[in-house]
Amino acid sequence: MQSDASRERFEALYRDQAGRLLLMLMRLTGSREDGEDLTQETFIRGWRAWSSFRSSSQPSTWIHTIAMRAFADWCRAPARRTLDDAQQIDAAFGETIAAILPGTDRDLEEAIGRLPSQMRHAVVLHYLEGMPVDCVAKQLGKSSGTIKAQLFTARSRLREALKP
Amino acid sequence: MTNDSDDPILERLHRLRAMGADARAPERLWNAVRADIDRIPPSARGGWRHGVAIAAGVLLLAGGFAAGRLSAKAGSADSRARLEQPATLAVQQSSTQLVQALDALSAVDSVKPRVHDEHREVALVALGAVIAVGSAEYPLEMEQLFAATRHSLERAHGGLR
Numbered sequence: 166m167q168s169d170a171s172r173e174r175f176e177a178l179y180r181d182q183a184g185r186l187l188l189m190l191m192r193l194t195g196s197r198e199d200g201e202d203l204t205q206e207t208f209i210r211g212w213r214a215w216s217s218f219r220s221s222s223q224p225s226t227w228i229h230t231i232a233m234r235a236f237a238d239w240c241r242a243p244a245r246r247t248l249d250d251a252q253q254i255d256a257a258f259g260e261t262i263a264a265i266l267p268g269t270d271r272d273l274e275e276a277i278g279r280l281p282s283q284m285r286h287a288v289v290l291h292y293l294e295g296m297p298v299d300c301v302a303k304q305l306g307k308s309s310g311t312i313k314a315q316l317f318t319a320r321s322r323l324r325e326a327l328k329p
Numbered sequence: 330m331t332n333d334s335d336d337p338i339l340e341r342l343h344r345l346r347a348m349g350a351d352a353r354a355p356e357r358l359w360n361a362v363r364a365d366i367d368r369i370p371p372s373a374r375g376g377w378r379h380g381v382a383i384a385a386g387v388l389l390l391a392g393g394f395a396a397g398r399l400s401a402k403a404g405s406a407d408s409r410a411r412l413e414q415p416a417t418l419a420v421q422q423s424s425t426q427l428v429q430a431l432d433a434l435s436a437v438d439s440v441k442p443r444v445h446d447e448h449r450e451v452a453l454v455a456l457g458a459v460i461a462v463g464s465a466e467y468p469l470e471m472e473q474l475f476a477a478t479r480h481s482l483e484r485a486h487g488g489l490r
Contacts, residue, residue: 183362187354269345292346320338
């Protein structure tokens with residue numbers, strides 16, 4: 166049984182990390198609803214495993230790993246594979262993100278949201294989450310070369326989309 | 330390819346990354362998470378319990394087969410037919426307990442049924458493997474084995490609904 170102190174520590178972890186994880190998951194899924202569902206799922210999975218969490222590792226890294234697993238499961242859902250990119254993206258993606266991150270660069274968020282999903286995932290994980298290319302490749306099940314090529318193409322597309 | 334510092338897009342992406350720490354999840358999301366957490370009783374916390382329950386169920390099933398096989402080996406060929414009925418009963422009881430254990434877990438921890446579906450799939454695969462091994466070793470017809478298991482699965486599900 167988990168004590169009140171344990172529960173308070175878990176709530177503190179939520180307060181510290183939920184915003185950042187929600188932002189990442191919304192950007193990855195292109196949807197506020199899916200982002201919120203995955204954030205909720207992440208913390209429920211975290212709570213289930215909380216008693217076995219070792220304080221020698223960083224709680225933020227631990228919960229981030231759980232979030233990435235939840236996202237990987239989301240990607241594997243059969244219904245997800247039949248959706249095309251246009252269906253996955255909220256119409257007002259920038260506005261959606263701005264709701265949890267006021268002052269964000271809405272134009273850039275919109276342009277990222279319009280990228281094909283695989284490319285968007287690479288951009289979010291590498292540029293916005295700071296994940297090394299080889300880790301992104303492992304996470305997305307691609308080669309490092311493919312991810313580098315996707316990042317290069319994505320930057321070209323973003324440059325084109327944001328041309329004044 | 331990714332460290333071109335003159336690229337204005339990269340600069341904007343880096344700025345966006347730096348802002349990420351300021352993101353705030355809406356309070357209603359915490360309320361939803363808290364409600365889910367409150368619904369999970371202490372006994373259901375911790376994934377290892379699912380594994381233990383499934384392992385126990387599979388062991389029960391395997392035990393049923395092992396007991397039946399030993400009984401059959403002890404008897405003559407003529408007496409094997411008479412031993413089929415107790416063996417069928419052992420299969421029924423073991424698989425019923427396995428399914429009841431899984432359903433009890435699902436009922437307690439119904440927050441995300443998908444998680445339990447995964448456990449259920451693993452358990453059913455294990456169940457299938459045990460049936461396959463058991464039927465190869467034990468002189469009971471495959472059809473009878475599957476019929477017995479299906480019957481107990483249906484009875485367990487029907488009883489819990």
